[in-house]
Amino acid sequence: MGEVLAFRDVTLGYDRHPAVHHLSGIVNAGELIAVCGPNGAGKSTLLKGVMGLLPPLSGSIARPDGGRARIAYLPQAAEVDRSFPICVYDLVALGLWRRTGLFGGVSRADRERIAAAIAAVGLEGFERRAIGTLSGGQMQRALFARLLLQDAEIILLDEPFTALDTATVSDLVALVERWHGEGRTVLAVLHDLELVRAHFPRTLLLARSPVDWGETRAVLTAANLSKARRMCEAWDEGAHACQPERPVSERAA
Numbered sequence: 001m002g003e004v005l006a007f008r009d010v011t012l013g014y015d016r017h018p019a020v021h022h023l024s025g026i027v028n029a030g031e032l033i034a035v036c037g038p039n040g041a042g043k044s045t046l047l048k049g050v051m052g053l054l055p056p057l058s059g060s061i062a063r064p065d066g067g068r069a070r071i072a073y074l075p076q077a078a079e080v081d082r083s084f085p086i087c088v089y090d091l092v093a094l095g096l097w098r099r100t101g102l103f104g105g106v107s108r109a110d111r112e113r114i115a116a117a118i119a120a121v122g123l124e125g126f127e128r129r130a131i132g133t134l135s136g137g138q139m140q141r142a143l144f145a146r147l148l149l150q151d152a153e154i155i156l157l158d159e160p161f162t163a164l165d166t167a168t169v170s171d172l173v174a175l176v177e178r179w180h181g182e183g184r185t186v187l188a189v190l191h192d193l194e195l196v197r198a199h200f201p202r203t204l205l206l207a208r209s210p211v212d213w214g215e216t217r218a219v220l221t222a223a224n225l226s227k228a229r230r231m232c233e234a235w236d237e238g239a240h241a242c243q244p245e246r247p248v249s250e251r252a253a
């Protein structure tokens, strides 16, 4: 299994202000990685950088395959526009657009794939429901069905289990484990550390800069978690890219 992502001293941010600072590391094909850290640690920013939605301020995010790998991205629920007038079936079918094209026809085999994806997330009977009428958990199931059809090599999930009940979390975690078993690479932003310890072999702990990255049980230690909290609390929001970070307490008056 080779590298699918290489972070080389990458800094990502907004208006020259870094949100993720000096991250280096390799993601190998088939890894299942949790991205953890306090609020504002830069986790969503990192996924946007991997997706190519946010160009690095410095450094690079390389895909050794030259960027040909298919990447799927599930943003945070709050970023998904549910007022869009589309039903569950059509939302899930969008997962096929790379193959069919936006206006391409859907074959009988495609219809079977769509039905299988809807069944796999337990949404049979909801096909014609407008997505605006779904509960949060049903909507997340529909989005996972779309991911199933995307057939991506790298899957990025931003807080995929937030505000979901235990049964929904356990069904969706099973899908993530299925992707892992199929050799896909999954990076998921997660706050539930017990869930991470139970299901994610590797973890990147971020606090604007990386705190630690490796085997989950070695990364999610009390010492690392308190270091991450301290680093986020001390972060200077006004810092500019590639300036050394300074704790707020040391800033000149």
Ligand SMILES: Nc1ncnc2c1ncn2[C@@H]1O[C@H](COP(=O)(O)OP(=O)(O)OP(=O)(O)O)[C@@H](O)[C@H]1O
Pocket (backbone or CB within 6 Å): 014, 019, 037, 038, 039, 040, 041, 042, 043, 044, 045, 046
């Ligand atoms: N579009 C934006 N424009 C300017 N600043 C932004 C933007 N998006 C995020 N930020 C800032 O970047 C920093 C990192 O935010 P990010 O959303 O990546 O953190 P996070 O770790 O995902 O947080 P959370 O756990 O709260 O979702 C924060 O200070 C945030 O205010």
